Amino acid sequence: MAVAYVAKSLGINAVVCISNRVPEAKLESLRRLNAQIEIYGHSQDDAEEYCYHLAEKKGLTIIPPFDDPYIIAGQGTIGLEIVEDVPHVTDVIVPLSGGGLLSGIGLALKSIDPNIRVIGVSAEHAPVMYESLKARKAVKIEERDTLADSLLGGIGMDNQYTLQMVGQYTDDILLISEEEIAYSMAFMMDKHHMIIEGAAATGVAAVLENKLPRHDGAIVIVISGHNVDLSVLFQLIQRYNDLSH
The missing domain is CATH 3.40.50.1100 (Rossmann fold)
Structure with missing residues (x-):
């Protein structure tokens, strides 16, 4: 959510990778912030793995969720x-x-x-x-x-x-x-x-x-x-x- 908020403020496109466990309320908040939502897998680890694949494929910069x-x-x-x-x-x-x-x-x-x-x-x-x-x-x-x-x-x-x-x-x-x-x-x-x-x-x-x-x-x-x-x-x-x- 924070990444999507800052990206919108700076006019940058944000791609957010999440699993299908994420509730609709969070999806709605991300949509309001104009984030591109990528839903993949049944766990956050699945989504993270897909995130790295997508970043390599499209040349995106990854913002790590915690270990940084x-x-x-x-x-x-x-x-x-x-x-x-x-x-x-x-x-x-x-x-x-x-x-x-x-x-x-x-x-x-x-x-x-x-x-x-x-x-x-x-x-x-x-x-x-x-x-x-x-x-x-x-x-x-x-x-x-x-x-x-x-x-x-x-x-x-x-x-x-x-x-x-x-x-x-x-x-x-x-x-x-x-x-x-x-x-x-x-x-x-x-x-x-x-x-x-x-x-x-x-x-x-x-x-x-x-x-x-x-x-x-x-x-x-x-x-x-x-x-x-x-x-x-x-x-x-x-x-x-x-x-x-």
């Missing part, structure tokens, strides 16, 4: 903003998949104050970084459908940066179930009038489900997107209402 020093540095500015806005922050919760977001934020935060805890949150259905860190090398896992579709995809078997950086800057990684993600999305709509997508809800779920080892500090949750299909929202609200009554 410039991408990591750009996302690290979020860490700087957090410290500016919440100077007494003690814990920062960051959605985790390929690890670009957490690598950048973790590097920024730990450079300012090594005592700030950085906690990664992944969907149980998309734990590739969690499993890679356990194995101490990049691994492949089978993708399963998840409300946190933005957290799908591998970390790249030739990962150069994020595997090492996530291991270095993360204090803990928590896995969040589909039920916890769904409840947290509905909770944010009900209590805060915010529509957030599944990946963004993983951090909220970590707090609501008391998964953090401590709760006595200033906790910041990185909310990382709000693209959700209306049909999914309707189902979430129904389930939430049933649980609340």
Whole structure:
């Protein structure tokens, strides 16, 4: 989405390669930004492979999604903003998949104050970084459908940066179930009038489900997107209402 936004602002054509798991809400947002959408395969890894094929065939420039020093540095500015806005922050919760977001934020935060805890949150259905860190090398896992579709995809078997950086800057990684993600999305709509997508809800779920080892500090949750299909929202609200009554 960010690539499509910047490309439109600069008058550059953006080609976005995605899998058929990406929800319609995100496709609509990409269309509004005039992106050329290429749908290929049933996983983000399939789409990435096709992206490299397309780039070679048409002479396009690839913008990597996460494992790139410039991408990591750009996302690290979020860490700087957090410290500016919440100077007494003690814990920062960051959605985790390929690890670009957490690598950048973790590097920024730990450079300012090594005592700030950085906690990664992944969907149980998309734990590739969690499993890679356990194995101490990049691994492949089978993708399963998840409300946190933005957290799908591998970390790249030739990962150069994020595997090492996530291991270095993360204090803990928590896995969040589909039920916890769904409840947290509905909770944010009900209590805060915010529509957030599944990946963004993983951090909220970590707090609501008391998964953090401590709760006595200033906790910041990185909310990382709000693209959700209306049909999914309707189902979430129904389930939430049933649980609340």
